[in-house]
Amino acid sequence: MHTDLPSLPGDWPTSITSAVERLMAGQVVAYPSETVWGLAVHPDAAAGVERLWRLKGRDPLKPLQMSSADVECALLLAQEDAELTALAALWPGPLTVVAPASDRCPPAFAPGGRVGLRVPDHPVAQALLRAAGGYLVTTSCNVSGRAPATTFAEATAMGLANQVLPDGGIRSAGLASTVVIVPGGEVLREGSVGTDQISRLLQAARRDQADGL
Template identity: 55%
Template structure:
């Protein structure tokens, strides 16, 4: 899959990078539901946006399996991840010592490598890893369309599909 034609992707992704850099939240499409993303050191913004208890973990989305490897321990877990990712699921495994605490509460990390061009472009522009969660107020149904993601008003910026 490629980024859609006729959309000013470079400018939109630059805008998204600026929003993330200032601690903001970006909504983006994925191969399942719409997601919300923040830089790992700003993961708290996801809880605030969703009205969610900070005790619930978020997933770590990575631009590639190779990039995720530095965040995963033990190495044997990487073989399991490689069998299923990239794709539309999150696998929980042990976190490596260098994994940010915001992504690894209790020493566990939920690893996701999406297979959607917009999600991957956002991850690439953001440096390879983002704290992510579904685009919905806590306890409600997740957004399935760009219009739903926009109507929820949870993000500082909504990328198109």
């Protein structure tokens, strides 16, 4: 369990405590990240998960995104894989990796046996995750097919969340995370992490794996 909160200015701790209470009650919370704004629900609150996908209008067969407080938490949800381990060097950061789920990942969050893993690099997102126990089910703050929110005002105006956390003046980049599938390294979406950097890490992992055979 992650209960230690980073040092946060202003009313952030109070807002995060309130947000966790809402999450545990099955409500949806909007929060800032280093990429775009996100929507979060607690994985233990079935009502919240159902509410989130209803609000999003998302295909339930698509892998869900599990945001984690740190790399260790994220890797527990996936099967051991050299390529995943290599890409984990980019976390925390604007990267989502879709990987075969481990037995520790609830099947409901891994349709088709795959789960999307993310470790955000934003103090508010990190504080929320740690206060919530290390994991949250997350997605971008928008209805599927529409542009995601990139500011507090846009997130509030969308009306998709029961609470919108303040960003503390730390703006989101406005560019979504890069999405990569492992094994294989297929880039599903180009985003904040360059494909050249991903390719270098994957090639190094494959060389190391070959040298170990």
